[in-house]
Amino acid sequence: MSLQLKITTSPHIKTPLGTQKIMQHVFFALLPVAAWSVYVFGLSTLFLLVVTTLTCALTENVLCRWSKKPSTLSDYSALITGLLLGLTLPPGFPLWMAALGAAMAIILGKAIFGGLGHNPFNPALVGRAFLQAAFPVAITTWSPPLLAERFSTFFSSTWAVPFMKPSFDAMSSATPLGAWKFDGLTTDTVDLFFGTTGGSAGETSALLILIAGIYLASRKMLDWKIPVSILLTVLVFSSILYFIDSNAYPSPGFMLFSGGCMIGAVFMATDMVSSPVTPTGVWLYGILIGSLIVIIRIWGGLPEGVMYSILLGNACAPIFSRLTQPKVFGAVKGGAK
Amino acid sequence: MDSQTLEVTKSFAHGVHPPESKETTRELPIRRFPFAPLVMVPLSQHIGAPAKPLVRQGQEVVRGEIIASAGGFVSVPMHAPATGTVKKIALAPNSAGAMVQTIFIEPFPGSSQQVARGFLQERTLDTPDAIIEAVQDSGMVGLGGAAFPTHVKLRVPEGKSVHTLIINGVECEPYLTTDHRVMLEQKTEIFKGIGLLMKATGAKKAIIGIEANKPDAISALAKAVPADLNVTVEGVKVKYPQGAEKMLIKALLNMEVPSGGLPFDIGVVVSNVATAAEIGQLAPFGQGMVERVITITGPGVKKPGNYMIPMGTPLRFVLDYVGLTDDASSVIFGGPMMGQSISNLDIPITKGVSGILILTEGTQGNLNKPEYACIKCGHCLEACPIFLNPSRLGMLAKKGLYENMADSFHLMDCFECGSCSFICPSNIPLVHYFRISKGILREKKAKS
Numbered sequence: 001m002s003l004q005l006k007i008t009t010s011p012h013i014k015t016p017l018g019t020q021k022i023m024q025h026v027f028f029a030l031l032p033v034a035a036w037s038v039y040v041f042g043l044s045t046l047f048l049l050v051v052t053t054l055t056c057a058l059t060e061n062v063l064c065r066w067s068k069k070p071s072t073l074s075d076y077s078a079l080i081t082g083l084l085l086g087l088t089l090p091p092g093f094p095l096w097m098a099a100l101g102a103a104m105a106i107i108l109g110k111a112i113f114g115g116l117g118h119n120p121f122n123p124a125l126v127g128r129a130f131l132q133a134a135f136p137v138a139i140t141t142w143s144p145p146l147l148a149e150r151f152s153t154f155f156s157s158t159w160a161v162p163f164m165k166p167s168f169d170a171m172s173s174a175t176p177l178g179a180w181k182f183d184g185l186t187t188d189t190v191d192l193f194f195g196t197t198g199g200s201a202g203e204t205s206a207l208l209i210l211i212a213g214i215y216l217a218s219r220k221m222l223d224w225k226i227p228v229s230i231l232l233t234v235l236v237f238s239s240i241l242y243f244i245d246s247n248a249y250p251s252p253g254f255m256l257f258s259g260g261c262m263i264g265a266v267f268m269a270t271d272m273v274s275s276p277v278t279p280t281g282v283w284l285y286g287i288l289i290g291s292l293i294v295i296i297r298i299w300g301g302l303p304e305g306v307m308y309s310i311l312l313g314n315a316c317a318p319i320f321s322r323l324t325q326p327k328v329f330g331a332v333k334g335g336a337k
Numbered sequence: 338m339d340s341q342t343l344e345v346t347k348s349f350a351h352g353v354h355p356p357e358s359k360e361t362t363r364e365l366p367i368r369r370f371p372f373a374p375l376v377m378v379p380l381s382q383h384i385g386a387p388a389k390p391l392v393r394q395g396q397e398v399v400r401g402e403i404i405a406s407a408g409g410f411v412s413v414p415m416h417a418p419a420t421g422t423v424k425k426i427a428l429a430p431n432s433a434g435a436m437v438q439t440i441f442i443e444p445f446p447g448s449s450q451q452v453a454r455g456f457l458q459e460r461t462l463d464t465p466d467a468i469i470e471a472v473q474d475s476g477m478v479g480l481g482g483a484a485f486p487t488h489v490k491l492r493v494p495e496g497k498s499v500h501t502l503i504i505n506g507v508e509c510e511p512y513l514t515t516d517h518r519v520m521l522e523q524k525t526e527i528f529k530g531i532g533l534l535m536k537a538t539g540a541k542k543a544i545i546g547i548e549a550n551k552p553d554a555i556s557a558l559a560k561a562v563p564a565d566l567n568v569t570v571e572g573v574k575v576k577y578p579q580g581a582e583k584m585l586i587k588a589l590l591n592m593e594v595p596s597g598g599l600p601f602d603i604g605v606v607v608s609n610v611a612t613a614a615e616i617g618q619l620a621p622f623g624q625g626m627v628e629r630v631i632t633i634t635g636p637g638v639k640k641p642g643n644y645m646i647p648m649g650t651p652l653r654f655v656l657d658y659v660g661l662t663d664d665a666s667s668v669i670f671g672g673p674m675m676g677q678s679i680s681n682l683d684i685p686i687t688k689g690v691s692g693i694l695i696l697t698e699g700t701q702g703n704l705n706k707p708e709y710a711c712i713k714c715g716h717c718l719e720a721c722p723i724f725l726n727p728s729r730l731g732m733l734a735k736k737g738l739y740e741n742m743a744d745s746f747h748l749m750d751c752f753e754c755g756s757c758s759f760i761c762p763s764n765i766p767l768v769h770y771f772r773i774s775k776g777i778l779r780e781k782k783a784k785s
Contacts, residue, residue, distance in 0.1 A: 003661065003665060003668075003682070004666070005666075005667060005668060005678075005679065005680055005682075006666045006667040006678075007667070007678045007680050008667060008678050008701075008704060009678070009766055009768075009769040009772075010673075010674060010675050010676055010677070010678070010753075010755050010758075010768070011355075011673060011674045011675070011755035011758050011759045011768070012667065012669055012673040012674075012676060012678065012694075012696060012701060012704065013355060013356075013511065013673040013674070013696075013700070013701050013702050013704065013759065014701060014702035014703040014704045014758065014759055014761075014764065015353075015355075015702055015703060015759055015760050015761075015762070016702045016703060017703075017762050018703045018706055018709075018762050018763075018764065019709040019712055019762045019763045019764075020706075020709070021762070022712075022714070022762055075709060114710075115710065116709065116710050116712065117709070117710025117711050117712050117713070117763070118710065220716070223714075223715065272712045272713050272714040272715070273712050273713050275713070276715075277713045277714075277715045277718060277726070277728050277729070278715065278718060278726065279715065279718060279719060282715070321729075325726055325746075326718060326721075326724040326725070326726065327724060328596060328723055328724050328725065328747045328750055329583065329587075329593060329596070329722065329723035329724050329750070330583065330593040330594050330595045330596040330598070330723070330750075331595075331596050331747075
C-alpha cells in the first residue's frame with residue numbers, strides 16, 4: 001500500500017461556505033441593484049459604477065504588489081467596496097472624483113489598517129465621507145431619474161475635468177429627503193419602494209435591496225439581525241414621532257424607503273468586519289444606527305444621515321462586542337472562577 | 338434521509354450541522370474481523386497509569402486471559418485478544434506517535450474467536466464496590482473515544498449522590514455508526530449493563546439519549562426496556578456536538594454542569610451506550626475486553642462496514658482487509674470532528690478507537706483552501722455550544738496572550754468539539770490554536 005497520508009488537525013471536515021464565497025455572493029446580490037440604477041439613471045451611472053469598482057480593484061492590486069503580498073483581489077472585498085461606493089454617489093457624479101474616492105476607500109478605509117478583516121469602518125463609507133468633505137457641492141447635486149435621453153447622453157457633470165469647477169445640469173433635481181427637509185414636500189412611498197425617484201445611484205429601489213438582503217440572510221452570508229434591528233428602530237422611532245405630530249414629521253414608510261436607509265441597513269451596516277461580533281452586540285449596534293438615522297434626518301443639518309450613522313455605529317462596534325460577551329455555559333454565579 | 342428522522346425538541350443551544358454521512362454503514366450488521374498474524378497490545382491505551390505486564394516472552398496465552406494488571410486506581414488491566422505466543426514486550430508507536438511498551442502476540446493459526454470457557458467465573462455483583470471492581474477487572478474504558486477508565490467514573494465522590502444515569506447513544510460524529518449498530522444488536526447486554534451501572538452509582542433512574550436520526554434504535558430500545566428497570570429512551574435533535582456529556586445533560590435534564598465541574602456535581606453520571614453493553618456482557622462473568630465494534634467508513638474505503646475487531650490488530654492489516662481506493666488521502670481514528678489524524682499505519686487498534694475514517698481529496702469542504710483573516714462574521718460565536726467567543730480567542734492566541742484567553746475569555750471551558758473551526762468561513766484552525774494555548778498554559782503552570 002503506497003499511501004500518502006495527509007495529517008490534519010481536527011476537525012477534519014469543514015463547511016463549504018468560505019469567506020470568498022460569501023463575498024462573491026454579496027457582490028452578485030448587489031448586481032441587480034446596480035442594474036436597476038443604470039436603468040433609472042442611464043449611461044452616466046453605468047460609467048460611475050464601473051469606474052469606482054475598477055479603481056478599487058486596481059488600488060488593491062497595486063497596494064498588494066507594493067507590499068509584495070499575493071493579490072487579494074480574489075476575495076472580492078475590493079469589488080464590493082467599489083460597487084457599494086458607486087451606489088452611494090449621485091448618478092451624475094464626476095468620474096474623476098469617483099475614482100479618487102474609490103482609491104481613498106481602499107487606502108484609508110482598509111489598507112492602512114492591514115487589509116480585509118482589520119478595517120474598523122466600512123471602507124466604502126470612508127471613501128464616501130472623504131468625497132463628502134472634499135466635494136460638498138458635487139455630492140449633493142442630484143440628477144433626475146428616468147430621463148428620455150439617459151441611454152444616449154451623459155449628465156454633463158460626469159465628464160468634468162479634474163480640478164476644474166464642474167458645471168452641473170440645470171435640470172438637477174432634489175432627493176425625496178432633501179425635498180422634505182428643505183421644502184416640506186413628501187414623496188409617494190410606492191415610488192420610493194420601487195425606486196423611480198431621485199437620489200444616489202443605488203439607494204433608490206427598496207424592493208430590490210430587500211430581495212437581495214433576504215437571499216443573503218437565508219444563506220447565512222449576512223446577519224439578518226443587523227438590517228432587522230436598524231429598520232425596526234427607524235420604524236418605531238419615526239412612528240412615535242409621526243403619531244405625535246403627523247404634519248411636522250414624515251411618515252414611517254417615507255423614512256424607511258427613502259434615501260440610503262435600505263442599502264445602508266442591508267449592505268453597509270452588515271459589513272461583517274466593522275460590525276460587532278457578538279449576537280447581543282449586533283442588536284445594540286442596529287438600534288444605535290437606526291436611532292441616529294432618524295435623529296440626523298429630522299434634527300440634523302443634513303437631509304440624509306445614514307452614512308454618518310453607520311460610521312458612528314462602526315466606531316462603537318468594538319465596545320459593543322466587549323460589553324456583550326456571551327454568558328458561558330455552566331458559568332458559576334458570582335463571576336468566572 | 339428526512340423520512341428517517343424523528344420529530345423531537347430536546348436539544349442544546351448553538352452547535353453546527355455537518356453532513357451526517359452515515360448512510361453507507363448504518364444498515365450493515367456487525368461482522369467479525371479475522372485475526373492478524375501479529376497483534377500488538379499497548380500497556381497504555383487509556384487515560385491514566387499504564388498497565389503492568391504479567392507475561393513474558395515465549396509464554397503461551399489464551400484469548401481473554403489477563404496479560405497485564407492495572408497500574409493503579411486510574412488504570413485498567415489488559416487481556417489477551419487472541420490465543421497464541423507472546424513474541425516480545427517492546428516499545429511500539431501508538432496513534433499519537435509516542436513509543437509505548439507493547440505486548441506482541443502471535444496468534445496460533447486457526448485459533449478461535451470464542452473466549453475460552455475456563456476463564457468464565459460468575460461474580461457476585463451486589464454492592465457498588467463489587468461492580469466497580471468487576472468493571473475495572475474487565476479492562477473497560479469509555480468506548481466513545483476518550484478511553485477514560487469507566488470504573489473511575491462510577492465511584493461517586495464522598496458527599497455527592499447520583500440521581501440520574503444518562504446513557505449516551507447520540508453518536509453525533511458524522512460517518513460513525515458503531516453505537517447505532519450496538520443499540521440494534523446488543524439490546525440485552527445494554528440493559529444488563531445499565532442495571533449494573535445504576536446499582537454502582539445509586540442512580541434511581543436512567544435515560545438513554547439517542548439522536549433523532551436513529552429512529553430504529555430508539556424504538557428497538559424503548560420496546561426492550563425490562564420491567565424491573567426505571568429506564569426511559571429519549572430522542573434528541575440531530576446537531577453536533579449533542580453527544581458531548583454537557584450538551585446531552587442539558588438536552589435531557591435541562592441542567593448545566595458548572596464550569597470546571599463534573600456531572601457528579603449535579604448528580605448525574607453519563608456513560609456511552611457501547612460501554613454499557615460491554616459491561617453488561619463482561620462484568621457478570623469476570624471477562625476482559627478483547628474486541629470492540631468499529632465503524633470503518635468514508636469515501637476512501639472499498640468495503641465499509643461495522644466490524645468486531647480484536648484489540649491490538651495492526652491498522653495496516655485492517656486497511657488491507659477493507660481495501661482503500663487510489664485517492665484515499667487521510668486516515669482518521671474516530672469521527673471527522675474530533676478524531677485523530679494517523680501518520681503511521683503500523684500502530685494497533687486500541688480500546689478508544691470508535692471508528693476508522695478514510696477521507697479522500699475534496700471530501701473535506703474548505704479544509705485545503707487558504708486561510709483568510711477573521712472577518713468577524715460571528716458564525717463561531719453562534720456555533721460554540723458553551724458560548725465562548727472563538728473569534729476573539731483566536732486573535733488572542735495569534736498574539737500569544739494565553740493568560741488573557743484563560744482569565745477573561747474562559748479558554749479552559751473549551752472542550753475542543755471543533756464546531757468553531759468547522760464553521761469558520763475564513764478557514765482559521767481555531768480549535769487547534771486553543772489546544773496549543775491550553776498546552777502552553779499547562780506547561781507554564783507545571784513549571785511554576
